[in-house]
Amino acid sequence: MSVDARRLIESLRSGIPPEGHVRYFTVGRLSEITELTTRLQQGESGALLLKANYGSGKSHLLRFIRETALKEGFAVSTITLDAKSAVRFNRMDQILGAIWQGLEVPNQLGNKGVYPFFDWICQQARNSKISSGEEWQKITNKNYWNYSKIIESPAIFIAIRAWFSSRCDKNLIQDWLYQKSTYKTTYLYHELVNKVNASYRYEFSLNGNLNWTAYTSKPQIFSFSSQGYIQSWAALRDIKTLACAAGLRGLIILFDEFEDILSNIPNIGHQEIAFQNLFQFFIGKQFQGTSFFAVTPEFIDKCKFRLFSKNRWDSSYFQLDNLPTFEMTPLDLADLQELAKKVKDIHGIAYEWNTNSSFIESGIISVIQQTGNIAVQDRTRQTIRAVISFLDEQIEEN
Ligand SMILES: Nc1ncnc2c1ncn2[C@@H]1O[C@H](COP(=O)(O)OP(=O)(O)O)[C@@H](O)[C@H]1O
Ligand SMILES: [Mg+2]
CATH class of the missing domain: 3.40.50.300 (P-loop containing nucleotide triphosphate hydrolases)
Structure with a gap:
């Protein structure tokens, strides 16, 4: 516990609570x-x-x-x-x-992006309760994977189909979806459709989903900007559809x-x-x-x-x-006091000392009275930092 508490204090020294602890350090x-x-x-x-x-x-x-x-x-x-x-x-x-x-x-511990999302979706889909569910059956067209009944963006269907097959370059999918570089349509089609077809009984086909009739050429299938960005909006809805289908x-x-x-x-x-x-x-x-x-x-x-x-x-x-x-209203003095008390408790745990004395408490009150005069844009941050340096000094003196 004291190791965790120390990490917390280190992060608070910059005035900002670390990820995962924001709720605890929220007051007012x-x-x-x-x-x-x-x-x-x-x-x-x-x-x-x-x-x-x-x-x-x-x-x-x-x-x-x-x-x-x-x-x-x-x-x-x-x-x-x-x-x-x-x-x-x-x-x-x-x-x-x-x-x-x-x-x-x-539950992904700060992992962000295409990798944790698709990995998690695919992992969920290997669980029979999800894969036999109505939504997943519609997404994969009953596991035929030739087209999707409800995924509106053919690009997103191609991406999840390729990811699920494990027969593709996942970095390519990531960079393509992040819109980091431009790729030739023939290259994407080869890597993400042709190569992947071998994993499934049926080949990918644009027929079957009425939404997909809007995508009449291969470049359109892979573009998120053509035709007034229709595929970008569709993809956004699809992220939600995939997330919900996976629970x-x-x-x-x-x-x-x-x-x-x-x-x-x-x-x-x-x-x-x-x-x-x-x-x-x-x-x-x-x-x-x-x-x-x-x-x-x-x-x-x-x-x-x-x-x-x-x-x-x-x-x-x-x-x-x-x-x-x-x-939103800015935090008032009473809120800052409450926040300081939380910082004080964690400091005590981190450095294994007793912060519950009336001397420490009145010391903190006077620290807050001083920082309370700082301009509002810096006040909370500076208060957190000032409370920590006050506590640091007190340990040294003990
Ligand atoms: N309700 C709150 N409880 C605890 N700390 C807060 C609260 N609101 C803001 N803070 C802290 O105040 C500081 C400034 O807040 P911040 O969210 O960066 O402001 P803004 O984004 O409006 O400029 C940060 O250190 C933040 O952690
Ligand atoms: Mg901000």
Whole structure:
């Protein structure tokens, strides 16, 4: 226990609780958190804007949702839309690639992406209860694997079919789905269809699924961007279908630093497409999963201002005012006290000393009174750090 506690303290020294311990280190906002947790437990779908100032805990709350959702049996993907991620929200193929990269399933210890997802799906499908289930039977067309009755994207069907056969280059599938490089259609067809056909009694065929009539040429089968990105949206629904068929409750997508779409998409036309994509997540027929978008408070006003100033305003943008929103208040002093107490308890376990003296407690109160004056964007982090260095000093003096 004390080794774990020490690792925890090391991570907290940077001011951020480590993955897997976010729930424990969450304080305050009881009603907000209860509402969110209930939403997840009841499997309510739909999108929500999480609005708060810098440092008020948006990323923290997303990490809290991630942890809760995994515990409740959902697949979760987390995407940060900062400059580093290079995802432009007008490009649904890039969004999808990022969703793949951030995808997690329960009990995978921080493993993310195509590998843990497909490996887990395939492992579940070797369990007879799942494989004989109605959903899996439809996905695989009764284990013939020649086409799928419910997977809407032929690309996703080709990918899971190849993965399940084990007769393919899994790295190729991963890089292709991450949209990292472009591949020649003939190469993909050879590697992922022709080679794999040998594993199954019937060859892959586009006939059989009415959704697939939209894909009339081989390049279209492998493209996530042609025909208005139809295959990207289809693939997103398919991730959910696969997750549910394998026993999960759904797919939850978490977008952090979403306000960056205003700065990292310079072209107004592209920005308008990004707004349309946002609306699809909120009201859309395209994806009926759950998604959260963390934004700063002035985000909606900035969007409107930009549309007005570029003469692009039309009535459809009134939707911006009606997006379901969750406003978060910053932590107050009592919340910081509660957080400090948790840090103090773990510090005691980590270094095997008694932190329950009135001297330590009043020392912590005065540390918090000082950090309470720091600007809100740094306050919580600095408080965590200051409490730890205060405790470190006390051990040395003991
Ligand atoms: N409810 C909370 N309970 C405990 N710590 C929190 C809470 N909300 C935020 N924090 C901590 O406050 C700091 C800033 O939060 P962060 O989520 O990074 O803010 P934002 O993303 O809004 O800029 C982080 O150290 C985070 O762990
Ligand atoms: Mg943040």
